[in-house]
Amino acid sequence: METDDQNEDFQRLHQLIAGTADLKGFLDGTTRYAAKALTRATGSRVECAVTLLRRKRAATIAGSSDTAILLDGIEQSLxxxxxxxxxxxxxxxxxxDVTADTRWPEFSHNLEAAGARSVLGVPLFLGEDASAGLNLFSEVTDNFSAEAVEEAVIFADMASQALRLALRIATADLLAQDLRAAMARRTVIDLASGVIMSQNRCSQEDAFALLLEASQNRNQKLHDVARDMIQSVSGNTREATTHFDD
Structure with a gap:
């Protein structure tokens, strides 16, 4: 059963989606909330970073502090x-305990030098194309008990859900931007075709064919030829615009 604190964490993650302008802002906010949740669970200060693994290459994509990003970067470099x-x-x-665990000696040595004493890695499930994880660091040895790990797993599950939603929204926004750009380019081409139809008393298909021929002869993109024509006819150097209702 979710506690009040966990429910609040979930609400904050979803509020982040609406309250941040980009995916990076959402991820930075997520690491801050993760650090706060595990600090609450352990009673000792915890820092958090997010590691993204894609096409077998890892990268630090967000952190609750510069220290978290630095510590996570050590792991990525190794x-x-x-x-x-x-x-x-x-x-x-x-x-x-970085001084006793022998599984990652070079990593542990670097962490000890940086002041970290214990670490917890928790996977984030994003789908087939990419994997990610929360990298949690503490200055206290044996800070991540079984209860703390369980708390981190619950938070990671909530973060995974929120992150998948944020990724879908970001993808949809990019698609919408691409569609707007395509429609804007099409507007200029249609306007130029209209000018040719008026000047030559021809059909839209014939006007477009003439425009395409000019593009090929000048070795220019169709949109650029159309834009130059509209600006020449109108005497206005501003780009023709398309009006959208979002």
Missing amino acids: DDGPCMEAVRTGVPVVLS
């Missing part, structure tokens, strides 16, 4: 560590 293993295996991975 391509080895608990978060990378969590992302690849789909299960949480705990490094309880």
Whole structure:
């Protein structure tokens, strides 16, 4: 059963989707909430970064602080560590003590030098094309108990749902922008075709054919030829615009 705190985390994640202008802003907010949730669960300060694994290449894409981004970057540079293993295996991975755990010696040595003592990697499930994980860092040894891991898994599940929704919205926005650009280009071409129809008393198909021939003869894009024609006829150097109702 979800606690009040977990329900609040879920609500905040979904509010982030509507309240941020881009995906990067959403991810930065998510890492801050994750850090807050695990700090609450463990009683000790926790920092969080998000690792994205795509086409077998990993990258740090957000962090709750510069320290989190730095620590996550160490793991990416080594391509080895608990978060990378969590992302690849789909299960949480705990490094309880960087001075005692021998699984990732170089990573542990670098973390110790940076002041981190324990790490928790939790997978985020995004779909077939990409994988991601929460990389959680603490200055306290053995900070991630079984209860803390469970809390992190619950948060990661909520974050995965919210992130998948944010990705769909971002993709839809990009598609809408592409459609607007295509319609704007089409508007200029249609206007130029109308000018040719008026000047030559011809059909729209014939006007478009003449415009296409001019494009090929001048080795210019069709849109550029149409734009130059409209500007020449109108005496206005401003680009013709299309009006949309969003």
